[in-house]
Amino acid sequence: MTYQGVLTKMATEFSHPIQYFLIFENDFINMNQLLDKTISIQFVGYQCLNCALDKPIFRQGFCKSCFFEIPQAADWIMRPELSTAHLDQEDRDLDYEKRVQLQPHVVYLANSSNVKVGVTRKSQVPTRWIDQGAHEAIEIVEVPNRYLAGITEVALKAFVADKTNWRTMLKNEIVDENLVEWRDRLRASIPDEAAEYYIASNQETHIDFPVLKYPEKPKSLSLIKTPNYQGVLKGIKGQYLLFEDDTVFNIRSNEGFIVALTVH
Template identity: 70%
Template sequence: MQYTGVLQKMQSELGTPIQYYLVFENDFLNMNQVLNKELHINFIKFQCLNCGRDRTIYRQGFCKSCFYEIPTAGDWIMRPELSTAHLDKEDRDLAYEKKVQLQPHIVYLANSSNIKVGVTRKTQIPTRWIDQGAHEAIEIVEVPNRYLAGITEVALKDHIGDKTNWRKMLINDVKDENLAEWRQKLRAYIPEEVADYFIENNTETHLDFPVLQYPQKVSSLNLGKTPDFKGTLKGIKGQYLIFEDNTVFNVRGSEGYYVGLTIS
């Protein structure tokens, strides 16, 4: 089977295990069905996810000029505390920013390699946790806009991490934690204006990833340096493909790369 198209982050569907899909312009591929098969990835060209041109990808699947111009790559995406739509103040495109920022957001705890705090739109639960390779997660607060979620995350980062150790996540060097207890410990550090949005009695969500064999160590595939790769797929976790030879490939980190895929 052969497929061609520009890489974007895999879409996922909660299940036991999670189902993953690579979606191209005119086709899609259920990646779970490729487990234990040889996958040949061939880098053909760049294709910016915004302008569609063959320009070197800078960040988040965009060429450099698009990254610094389009509203979907504003600083508030990565740093939600910089959100200003609730003040009616524009960053790049106020209409877009209101649409995204002025909707319910969740501050959560997720455990992938270690416990971390994070922010996402309510509509992105549990997708955000899946993308991070978290095997368990729990909501802390639900707020009406991105700014309130951002300042909560900033406050909690002084007491718990906000980064995932992707290598530990991929070799499955993780331990279970009582996230409900952690939530109660952190409650005292939530900003006063967010205190009323604290979630009291929900339970952890547990996630089951389709992995047949975890790597003992990881070697990261960079299509810019290795444009032609073959390997037997053994697992999918977060946005990574895990191969039999310990190679791992970050699909989301390669957004904007136009590739050919052959499955045998």
């Protein structure tokens, strides 16, 4: 059976373990059902997630011109402290920026390779944690806009990491942490503007991933260098497919690539 379509990040369903779905225009694949099966991935071409043209993907699934023009790829996406919609100030598209920035956001701690701080829209909990491959997470504050979440994250980065080591995460070399204690320790470092939004009574969320075998020395598959790959799927964690030969394929970093996926 062969499926073909444009890669976008896998949809997820919170269960034990997490259920993963690869969604193409005309196909819908439950990836959990492919565990222990041999699959092939063939690079077919590009399709920008914004303009839909066959142009090389630059970043985040967008071609270069779209990446530097559309609001979905503006700097405040990666650096929420740069948000300005709460001041009624436009960056690229004020209507879009108000829709996204002026809604409840969460600053959280997640443990994937180590404890890290992050920001997401409240509507993306726990999806954001699943996508990062976190096996445990907890909210610290819930604020009414993206700017307040951003300045809180910046303040807490002085005391806790804000990056994940993807190799450590995929090898599952992780240590359980008491995130309630971490949350309480960091409370004093929350900026005054966000202090009233501190969450004092929540507990950790625990996440189980569908993995039969973790890679010992993960090596990342590049469809540009290796346009045809075949392997036995052994697990899914974060947005990565994990194969028996220690090859790992990051769906998220290959958004906008057209692929043919064959199940043998």
